[in-house]
Amino acid sequence: MENTMATKAEPRRKTRSEFSHSKIARDLGTAIVTGRSEPGAILPGEVELAAQFGVSRSVVREAMRALATRGLIESKPKIGTRVLPREHWHLLDPVVLQWMFDAAPSPKFVKSLFELRMIVEPAAAELAARKKTGRHLASMGHALEEMARHTLHTSEGQMADQAFHAAILEASDNELLVNLSASIGAAVRWTTYFKFRSDKKPRDPIEEHRALFDAIAQGDGEAAREAAMSLIGIAERETEAALQDEV
Amino acid sequence: MENTMATKAEPRRKTRSEFSHSKIARDLGTAIVTGRSEPGAILPGEVELAAQFGVSRSVVREAMRALATRGLIESKPKIGTRVLPREHWHLLDPVVLQWMFDAAPSPKFVKSLFELRMIVEPAAAELAARKKTGRHLASMGHALEEMARHTLHTSEGQMADQAFHAAILEASDNELLVNLSASIGAAVRWTTYFKFRSDKKPRDPIEEHRALFDAIAQGDGEAAREAAMSLIGIAERETEAALQDEV
């Protein structure tokens, strides 16, 4: 979605020039989720914001609409635009999640997120072990090979990692699980990939991935569940390390 | 949120006059989630839609922005506005979920949703049993009393039901679980409340609620998990019945 991924291989990947309203939504959105704009506070008026950003009021309004749709703000005539309390935020919206992780999410939030992953993803793996088809196993196997060949230090290996987990979710045959885990997994993985300082690279948990694959291939739901939990545990430790490494 | 709830008791609850862009977003959004606008199709141009709805292009654009934020559509110059394939939709967005259930969701979707609930909510109940505080138990107990007094056939009883489940989620001390389960539970419960034909009212699962409360109060995670699963099973059967009853 957001083209955060910088593949230096490609000569000049079409940047898909970001539109103004999108940029402004991100500016205001990150200000909110990072706490720079406190819940309950009133944002500057639309005309003032338009002046600040050097755009027309229409653009500001479209950005506002995007934020309101994500439960971050609420606008009323004569009142202005108020930052909503945190419990209204759509924290599982992929973009909101991205904004949270682009900054430094609180340890408690990270803990909550991995608590949720510990609930959902092992269950998804178990379902996948029960409902898998040959096609799913083929994509998983292929992705696993690619991961092993390129390692997670290359963008090809990272793509393969994503593909592997996406294939598991697809195999679970539950579109809601796909929706939920995909956005979470994506946000967290990109964070890990990009924020790690060069001297402490995350290791390749290739053995654990293979264990998960084998469990699913053999239809062993319980083993799949445990393998998934093991992988999430690794991811949690690495995410915490990556976030601590920031400034 | 949407004021679908018609409490005939109150004299004239402030209707909070719906804004045009919101109405148009709902019109187009329901057309998409119900399949009347097929994924891949190009919607009419903004000027044409503005004419159809009798509003200005700005209003149409704000509605579009809201839909795009929910992953339903994508707009590009010269191309137009395309309905995105289903896997892009934010199916767990409360409003999208509401739109799905305002119409007749496919049996497979309902099955997926309850599969997810069966994963998440028992886990939340288990967490609540471990992390509960006196304050949480107090609200749960109060809500339970109210439910028993008013029954689910009154709006007071329905509010109490919502409050009971909300208190459990709060007790789990995980804001992401709250976010996830709250919107799902709300959409499904409202559907059940309002779509049931008058001759087949849902029964009050007051015993099961009390069992869940007791398990949490005693800190018995396993019993809480099982009580929650039992309640979801009941809800699933009643939701299916309510949806089948539609025309």
Next chain:
DNA sequence: ACTGTATATTTGTCCGACAATACAATGTTA
């Protein structure tokens, strides 16, 4: 003290115009 009214401020909506984009068609050249 309370109630109703006036006002001011901010968002909501409208209109008309131009710019940017990316597909389609056409022409150009090897």
Next chain:
DNA sequence: TAACATTGTATTGTCGGACAAATATACAGT
């Protein structure tokens, strides 16, 4: 003929100004 460059064109993106609607605040009246 086929690959490539150019132009055309339809649609969204952005702009600017204006008015309408809503509502908190201040004020007047009882």
